[in-house]
Amino acid sequence: MAAQEPEDTARRRAPRVDAIRNREAIVEAASAVLAEQGTAVDVREIARRSGVGMGTLYRHFPKKEDLVHTVLRKDFSEWAESARQAAVDAEDPWAALTAFYEQALTGYARHRAIMENFSLTWTVPDLEGLQQLRRVIERLCAGAAGLLRPGVTVDDLLLLLVSLGHAVQITDDCRPQMWNRLLRISLDGLRAEHHEPLPADTAPGTRPPGPDREVRPSGPSHPAAGS
Amino acid sequence: MAAQEPEDTARRRAPRVDAIRNREAIVEAASAVLAEQGTAVDVREIARRSGVGMGTLYRHFPKKEDLVHTVLRKDFSEWAESARQAAVDAEDPWAALTAFYEQALTGYARHRAIMENFSLTWTVPDLEGLQQLRRVIERLCAGAAGLLRPGVTVDDLLLLLVSLGHAVQITDDCRPQMWNRLLRISLDGLRAEHHEPLPADTAPGTRPPGPDREVRPSGPSHPAAGS
């Protein structure tokens, strides 16, 4: 209504160039900071590293959570995609599985916020990236059907990824590639020559009803002691 | 001033009864709270559950860190000991190894602060409990020498423990015992019938000097981008 451009209506106003640059700077800085320090970072640190003011940051991402989610969605997707690609490029089904884990663990497992989120939400299939990841693993499972130990599920492979991802997080700074040894061990343990059944996963969905947490046979009781 | 004066001791001991009881109450409450909520917990929560005031708590432990360390040392030791005992009670070397992991993961892996700390400090052999744990694993390794895949180190087994411990943390609430499947897989992967050498752990001590973190082949580089 106000301020009409004579014949340029089709062309969108240009000045978003810097806005886009800023948004990207924010996301990039946030990605770096979140990777380094996890989601507990001070928003100011992100603003400082992006070179923008707090207001700019909050213009693009009204809540800290919004920024974190945006970054995680992006990084998580890229992560899943890079791992998928590594699997696709492999020569045989088992090599695909191996390459998948290697790429996944090499590429992003040091991203603290991703691992944080992965750990917190791996059972909640709401995240796009997580779904992607699960689909990749499903395909790998299908492809390596005869080679995989019977009874191994997609959830097992996903949990293995989280678990090894954590190992990467805590070793990669001081012992790069040490996690690779665990990976070999686990992959070997996944092969078909192991015939014993895996222990039943008693609660496929959620916690089973019944007396709460009587899992621990001999450990001390205080972690469960209410007060 | 004097280290131990018999007649002084009598006068001093009376008030210390309370002090000792308080200290124990604090440590016990802190253990429960730290197990449930991790080290990010509010100190007040600990004081509340101990039934002591903040001042008392801070008299015994001048910094939150001091309390946390005290608790962790104790719980970590108990943890190591319970796992050790489970191993000792086993019938054969491999059963000992299995029992060790089962007990360790069943008993304390839900202790959030322990796992936090374990993850942070597992390379720093300053903690008493960690040393204990390492000694237990050393003995298990020695005992199961012929059964263990060649090349497996104590550090591997320790890292496997951290890694599976994390899996316990994130699965035990919604999928109890799911981690047990990962444990079987890993233990099978540890058996001697796997003959391939494990990949070299290139950095036995700390990060090697040189170009920082060029580990990642294709992942984006921002996590390493300092600023």
Added chain:
Amino acid sequence: MAAQEPEDTARRRAPRVDAIRNREAIVEAASAVLAEQGTAVDVREIARRSGVGMGTLYRHFPKKEDLVHTVLRKDFSEWAESARQAAVDAEDPWAALTAFYEQALTGYARHRAIMENFSLTWTVPDLEGLQQLRRVIERLCAGAAGLLRPGVTVDDLLLLLVSLGHAVQITDDCRPQMWNRLLRISLDGLRAEHHEPLPADTAPGTRPPGPDREVRPSGPSHPAAGS
């Protein structure tokens, strides 16, 4: 430089068409928004509803206050005028007074910003609209001279308007027309059959010098207590 040069004017006018349209759009949107939400509203809300950018808004009105004042002057004047007209159309002096209040309270008393401002500035006869209003009331007073209780002043009638305006603001949403009952009561109280003199308005101009606020006989003193 030159005040009015015919041929310059032609060149200048072209761009100003937009400017004028924008200015009007801003004022109109601001009027609506200020009426709804009062002066505490976010400037962005006004820009959004005007369909102009922040820059344009601030070009026309360098400070939020400028825009608010402009809107209030205009709306206040229209308000005064509509009330005046209602009074003029009435058949007799008392009906004029009644019609004046009815129109004033019906027409604009829900305009939050107007009432806010009316309350804040009713003693400061700087505003044009307020002067208008006062003139209307003066005329009504003069017309209804014999019918009005002796001693009633223009200020009384003005304050009555503010006071009832507030009643409208707080009742009109949940109890429409309830304020009308208060209006009847007040108008009846204004009639000449009441012979007692009104209490003296001790300070016709501003606060009298002297001990600060010793008005309150028995109420607690903290509202006046500085600290």
Added chain:
Amino acid sequence: MAAQEPEDTARRRAPRVDAIRNREAIVEAASAVLAEQGTAVDVREIARRSGVGMGTLYRHFPKKEDLVHTVLRKDFSEWAESARQAAVDAEDPWAALTAFYEQALTGYARHRAIMENFSLTWTVPDLEGLQQLRRVIERLCAGAAGLLRPGVTVDDLLLLLVSLGHAVQITDDCRPQMWNRLLRISLDGLRAEHHEPLPADTAPGTRPPGPDREVRPSGPSHPAAGS
């Protein structure tokens, strides 16, 4: 459990003396500040005037709202009580009504936060103080039954109080006692010699359903124009 006092268990720990002093200081300062500036004040201003730190303030009142409510409840109750007492002390029913309004308006009507809240919540009979006030007015109504104009309701008298309270707020600084003239007018308008019925309060409960706000006969439409 911890730290038992030998035989003083019945006596409560003393050191709350300063806490109580602080709490009172906070409430008192808050009362003053809220009276002066309304509920939009900066919490820091209250902390500063109380002479306590932010933490202390937030220890006693975890949310700003808690503090505001506490102060308002107290001041509102005191207000209602002082007005009630003034009415009780009066010689006859009409004098009681008069004294009630005079005291109410003299004592607290300058308390901005009270009036803010009164205006916002006068239809919501949740507040204790409001209930008190309503009860006082009910009794006054009953007592002055024959003297009050027929058809006058408790809600009318309550709204009159809000309305005149607003008049006090905006006049008392520059024209003390001017509101008293409005009070006389209104009280005279409330007397029984006025026989015309008051206009019906069409919506006793809430807004009637139907086309929204077609109340305004000739006023401009923008205040209602949503967007």
Added chain:
DNA sequence: CATGAATGAGGTTTCATTCAT
């Protein structure tokens, strides 16, 4: 010596105003 109230730096979020495009 125990208590728990007090402290204040630091975290997230909002909004009037300015400025590059």
Added chain:
DNA sequence: TATGAATGAAACCTCATTCAT
């Protein structure tokens, strides 16, 4: 000239730590 992105000073609230009682 119009745009709307950028700015940064508050505002609210939390929590490790200290200190008066």
